[in-house]
Amino acid sequence: MMRRRFLVRLLAAFALCSTVAHASMGLTELPGLKGDGPVTVFYASDSPAAPVARGPFNPTVAWNGRAIAGNRRLIVLSHGSGGAPWVHTDLAQALVDAGFVLALPEHRGDNYKDTSAPGPDSWKQRPAEVSRAIDAVARDARFAPLLDLNKVGVVGQSAGGHTALSLAGGRWSSARFQRHCEAHIAEDFNACVGTFTLLNGGLFDGMKKSAAIGVLRQRFDDETLVEHHDPRIAAAVAGVPAAADFDPASLARPPIPLGLVTAGRDIWLTPRWHSDAVLRACTPCVRIAHLPNGGHSILLSPLPPAAVLGEVERQLLGDPPGFSRNQLPEVDRQIASFFRLHLLP
Incomplete structure (x- = not known):
């Protein structure tokens, strides 16, 4: 009987995967x-x-398009600084x-429409924006019946990776960011100043x-450790994350599974x-993928056209x-596999 139930669940899972894989992507x-x-919500749809x-x-x-059932799990993606x-x-x-x-x-003040508040000012509010995004999806009549929001995943790139680390239990402070930049301004310049100059x-x-150090001293001297907990978040992936301002002890043993995607030639x-x-x-963290020749944009696909970027951004x-x-589709599949492992029953 147990074997029969297992086979029924397995066949149902295969049927679900086949249905979703042949569906359109709704937006x-x-x-x-x-x-x-x-x-912005992407989902499986049976509309053209x-x-x-x-x-x-x-x-x-x-x-x-009309939303159709998937595996009942939601993932929230936190975009990078100035992202879309x-x-x-x-x-x-x-x-x-x-x-x-x-x-x-x-993310308010740090998106492609509005770049007025990047860095720690944005990092403080991003995790709560993720939580409210879950609430917004939960309120929508199209998605509420299709989702179980007791186990939600979060994935983020760059500043969004900082968001993922925060939601995985990490604690950080503006003062730690300032001290890092004072100590390593030459070696990690653009982590401290963004796309202003090189x-x-x-x-x-x-x-x-x-x-740069003068501005940082004026703006970022708060020693308060910032943290945000959402019990619905059950797994996190941080891609090329901004992380120099975290207290390492807070990430030693995250309360949820945490995976990283890394690039060996990241100059940002x-x-x-x-x-x-x-x-x-982080002892239990896993490196989901590492691209030794990759740069900071390994989770940006498609890549923004050069014409829409400034000189420093390019x-x-x-x-x-x-x-x-050609390596990036496999990275995407590995991220999906990580979430299947940790979010599905």
Whole structure:
């Protein structure tokens, strides 16, 4: 009898995977809660798909298509600094094919429409925005009947990786960020200043470093450890995360499974002080994927066209010479496998 029940569940799982894999990818936008920006949702649909213009991107989706049942699990994606949903369409497709619904909140003051408050100012509010995105999906009549929100996954890239670490139990402070930048401003310059400028070996590098430290001292001196807990979050993936400001002890044994995706040639967030530091601190963490020749944009697929990026962004997000994006679909599949392992019953 037990073997028969197991076979029935296994056949049902195969049937579900087959149905979802052959479905369209639906796309819709939900209004955010408490003044938040929109929440973009990718999901399985039985409506026909067609290209939809979203800025320079044309994802093939079923716009506002009818949602169909998947594996009943939601994943929330926290985008990077200045980010948009459309650069995560390939990962969205892999997760939808695996049966998940994917929701992307627009992080206030740090998105492609509004870049007024990046860094620690955004990091403080992002985890709560993830929680409210879960609430927004739960309130929507299309998705509420299809989802069990007791076990939700979170995945994030760069600043979104910082969000994932926070939701996995990490604690950080603005003062820790400031001290890191004072100590390592030359080696980790763009982690501290973002896309404002680059060090180029020229006469003005010393002035750039001094000015950056002066601004950081004025803005980020709060020693209060910031944390956010949402009991619905049951697994997290941090891709090339901003992490130098975390208390390592808070990440030593996360209360939920935590996986990392890392890049060996990331020049925006130097791995030594970010992703590698998390892996040194976290005994049970797993490295889901490591691309030794990859840069900071390994979770951006499709990559933003160069024409829409500034000069500094092009250098920080550009793929290193010799890097092949043919590796990225497998990274997406590994992320989906991690969530299947830890979120499905």
